[in-house]
Amino acid sequence: MSTTVEASHHSGTGENYLTAGYGLKSWLMTTDHKRIAILYLLSISLFFVIGGLFAVLIRIELLTPAGDLVSADSYNKLFTLHGLVMIFFFLVPSIPAVFGNFLIPIMIGARDLAFPKVNLASWYVFTIGGLFTFAVVLAGGVDTGWTFYTPYSSTYSKTAVGLTAIGVFITGFSSILTGLNFVVTIHKMRAPGLTWFRLPLFIWAHYATSLIMLLGTPVVAISILLVFLERVFGIGIFDPALGGDPVLFQHLFWFYSHPAVYIMILPSMGVMSELIACFCRKRIFGYSFVAFSSLAIAVLGFLVWGHHMFTSSQSIYAGMVFSILTMMVAIPSAVKVFNWAATMYGGSISYETPMMYAFGFLGLFTIGGLTGLFLGALGLDVHVHDTYFVVAHFHYIMVGGAIMGYLGALHFWWPKMFGRLYPEAWAKLSSIVIFIGFNLTFFPQFLVGYLGMPRRYHVYPDEFQIFHVLSTAGASILAIGYAFPVVYLIWSLVRGEKAGPNPWNAKGLEWTVPSPPTTFNFDETPVVTEEAYDYSRPVEGKVV
Amino acid sequence: MSEHSIPARIYYLVFATLLLLTLITVEVAFYDLGILTFGVALGIACFKAALVILYFMHVRYSSGLTGIFVAAGFVFLAIMLTFFLLDASSRDWQYQPDSSGFSMVRPS
Amino acid sequence: MSNFHDGVVAHQFDDAEQQKETVNLGMWSFLITEVMMFGALFAAYGFYRFKYPQAWIEGSNYLDYLLGAFNTAVLICSSLTMAMAVHAAQHAKRKQIIVFLILTIILGGVFIGVKVVEYADKFEHHLVPGHNFSVDSPFANQVELFYSFYFIMTGLHALHMLIGFGIIATLVVMAYRNRFSEAYYAPVEMTGLYWHFVDIVWIFLFPFLYLIGRG
Structure with a gap:
């Protein structure tokens, strides 16, 4: 996109958002969307490590068929906390709260989000919710599974369910505030000339994500609150003794928590569109189809939640409807994958690190998505429900999809955020290590799940051991793969080569401003005159 | 406004x-x-x-946009209620074999 | 929604017009989340009402529909005074703003007062689920379920009203200090939207809780 801002004018001449203030207060009281993004980056990285530690313990326990590391009760707490932390405190905020926060205003040519104070508030709300979760760990953990199924959670569990419920309830509001800010910002703050169909697909994906956050999160908040009320005050909404229906809780919970899967994957898809366009030097094939497929996924995502409940006492007729609708979600997802593949066709592809993650995403998301169709089929699901097949499926989507996208985004925009380049060879190596480690961890789980290994058990028959050994071996490789970026990215902050405003020769308003950007992003509001990803025209000021 | x-x-x-x-x-x-x-x-x-x-x-x-936002809230609410009632109403239906194949009955 | 600035255009906006539209859209987005939050309760209510129609009728008949109707009227009055406060703000009539806002609080107070009487009555008649509940009925358990909904829904509604009192009181102080002008009255207008939303929730709660099976 061409703009009236001349990047070279600023670079090297001093102040940017990182140097605009140094004290702790300048960070904790900031309303700058970029600084808030960094705050989120630090917080969710912490939670990723914590959630990862729980995963490590789980994998070590599963190395042998006997329960020799932890007791059954501790194991229940381990997988519950792993799920809770990873979903509510890492995956849901990950790309939106870090990269969405950082990039949306810059990509649309605005000085900040619509409500900067609300944005800061969302981080504080997130932090308070996180503190509750720390308190849960100190209070001895919680063992309901991240799904809080009643009546176990509301009546029988002896663990800190109440505290956990408050933590998740509060964290939900940070998600709502972020979504609200994005929706309003994208509607009202676009630069002159930046029409809806000139927006980067990253923005479309975040718009769809934000709609889910607005429409879904209040529902999970209220249903978790109901569990809390039932536990603490005995007001029984789901209590079978009163004729309450535990399956109703599952309805309420999955009304949010299925679309929440799309909160995790849609931003990642938005990242993919940016990466693939940039490293194939081509406009995304079928731009408007990819844009609308994001909205279609968001809307259809609200119509399919019952496929989590095929083996509950949900009506099988409702199950049939949900099963058919589930198949329909495959359509917009496939539209995206085919369009990305078509974009690559005839493109001049280069294999920089972010693109490596994009390749990883494409393969892993496709496997995750297709196995999702197995699970969405009413009859087959009865066989594989609550087995490791499900575990493998959603890890292919959430780790293989969402985290690949997250890492791709991190490597793509790292030079923009901090103005430094990381060592490309190390980064490429770690992307390959992560890909191999990931597949070795989770592919055996499809097999062992199909053979009948149920999830959430810490002991299992001897004949399943080989799969678990492979899986644990893969997890070790994966852990090493994740450790690499931590080291070289921090190293790059000090020793990395200066990035310059546009290290990838990419199109998009964010590449027209200096790296790191200044506090208000643009000296004057840019005027947009071309389509997104117009790689047929040379990047301004550069010889491509 | x-x-x-x-x-x-x-x-x-x-x-x-x-x-x-x-x-x-x-x-x-x-x-x-x-x-x-x-x-x-x-x-x-x-x-x-x-x-x-x-x-x-x-x-x-107000602008049409506000109207769309208001409508969206109620539409998604309607979606939720529709599926809840779909489940509640059809949960105890059963197929019963009879001479003409299968028929659907709702136990009283 | 606290992005209220004292008559100036915040740095992220180009002009007052953009700021105004943005704040308005932000408030409506917030109200959508409220719709979904109360909506989830209404949907759960609908699910059980479908399952246990008889218990719902019985539970409803223990409620005093006259008090409910009175409160509905009171809340509609408060919505009118709130609308008139916004109207006054549009024309920068400071005195009227203050009078109408205070009237709104008073009417809201009457509503809460009646609610307190009703709640006390439930305690007296053993209609508090999980704590003190006994009714003589073959559907006693499901009636308890109805009262769980009664308390959670009206409780959440009352909580919203209490929050509203705080916000309106702040507006009164702001108006007293002459903070509003014809160009800047967004806080009054946004609070108005919030208050009307609370009114709408009650418009649904009243027939759903008080008026089942009277015929």
Whole structure:
């Protein structure tokens, strides 16, 4: 996109958002969307490590068929906390709260989000919710599974369910505030000339994500609150003794928590569109189809939640409807994958690190998505429900999809955020290590799940051991793969080569401003005159 | 947004209508309309809510975007309720074999 | 929604017009989340009402529909006064703003007062689920379920009203200090939207809780 801002004018001449203030207060009281993004980056990285530690313990326990590391009760707490932390405190905020926060205003040519104070508030709300979760760990953990199924959670569990419920309830509001800010910002703050169909697909994906956050999160908040009320005050909404229906809780919970899967994957898809366009030097094939497929996924995502409940006492007729609708979600997802593949066709592809993650995403998301169709089929699901097949499926989507996208985004925009380049060879190596480690961890789980290994058990028959050994071996490789970026990215902050405003020769308003950007992003509001990803025209000021 | 302010008498008119409708909804509750009872109560409530949204909340005088946002909330609510009732209503249906194949019965 | 600035255009906006539209859209987005939050309760209510129609009728008949109707009227009145406060703000009539806002609080107070009487009555008649509940009925358990909904829904509604009192009181102080002008009255207008939303919730709660099976 061409703009009236001349990047070279600023670079090297001093102040940017990182140097605009140094004290702790300048960070904790900031309303700058970029600084808030960094705050989120630090917080969710912490939670990723914590959630990862729980995963490590789980994998070590599963190395042998006997329960020799932890007791059954501790194991229940381990997988519950792993799920809770990873979903509510890492995956849901990950790309939106870090990269969405950082990039949306810059990509649309605005000085900040619509409500900067609300944005800061969302981080504080997130932090308070996180503190509750720390308190849960100190209070001895919680063992309901991240799904809080009643009546176990509301009546029988002896663990800190109440505290956990408050933590998740509060964290939900940070998600709502972020979504609200994005929706309003994208509607009202676009630069002159930046029409809806000139927006980067990253923005479309975040718009769809934000709609889910607005429409879904209040529902999970209220249903978790109901569990809390039932536990603490005995007001029984789901209590079978009163004729309450535990399956109703599952309805309420999955009304949010299925679309929440799309909160995790849609931003990642938005990242993919940016990466693939940039490293194939081509406009995304079928731009408007990819844009609308994001909205279609968001809307259809609200119509399919019952496929989590095929083996509950949900009506099988409702199950049939949900099963058919589930198949329909495959359509917009496939539209995206085919369009990305078509974009690559005839493109001049280069294999920089972010693109490596994009390749990883494409393969892993496709496997995750297709196995999702197995699970969405009413009859087959009865066989594989609550087995490791499900575990493998959603890890292919959430780790293989969402985290690949997250890492791709991190490597793509790292030079923009901090103005430094990381060592490309190390980064490429770690992307390959992560890909191999990931597949070795989770592919055996499809097999062992199909053979009948149920999830959430810490002991299992001897004949399943080989799969678990492979899986644990893969997890070790994966852990090493994740450790690499931590080291070289921090190293790059000090020793990395200066990035310059546009290290990838990419199109998009964010590449027209200096790296790191200044506090208000643009000296004057840019005027947009071309389509997104117009790689047929040379990047301004550069010889491509 | 109301660049042009709405004349006060419209507020009073809406107010009077709302009170009247409250009276009506109480009154009709005492007639047994069978299956329609709930529909009538719901219909009146929706009409009252629409009056408040359109006039007190100025949506009638706002941009179409506001209208779309308001509608979106209620549409997704309707989706939720539809599936809840789909489940509640069909949960104890069963297929029973008979001479002509299978037929669907609802146990009493 | 606290992005209220004292008559100036915040740095992220180009002009007052953009700021105004943005704040308005932000408030409506917030109200959508409220719709979904109360909506989830209404949907759960609908699910059980479908399952246990008889218990719902019985539970409803223990409620005093006259008090409910009175409160509905009171809340509609408060919505009118709130609308008139916004109307006054549009014309920068400071005195009227203050009078109408205070009237709104008073009417809201009457509503809460009646609610307190009703709640006390439930305690007296053993209609508090999980704590003190006994009714003589073959559907006693499901009636308890109805009262769980009664308390959670009206409780959440009352909580919203209490929050509203705080916000309106702040507006009164702001108006007293002459903070509003014809160009800047967004806080009054946004609070108005919030208050009307609370009114709408009650418009649905009243027939759903008080008026079942009276015929």
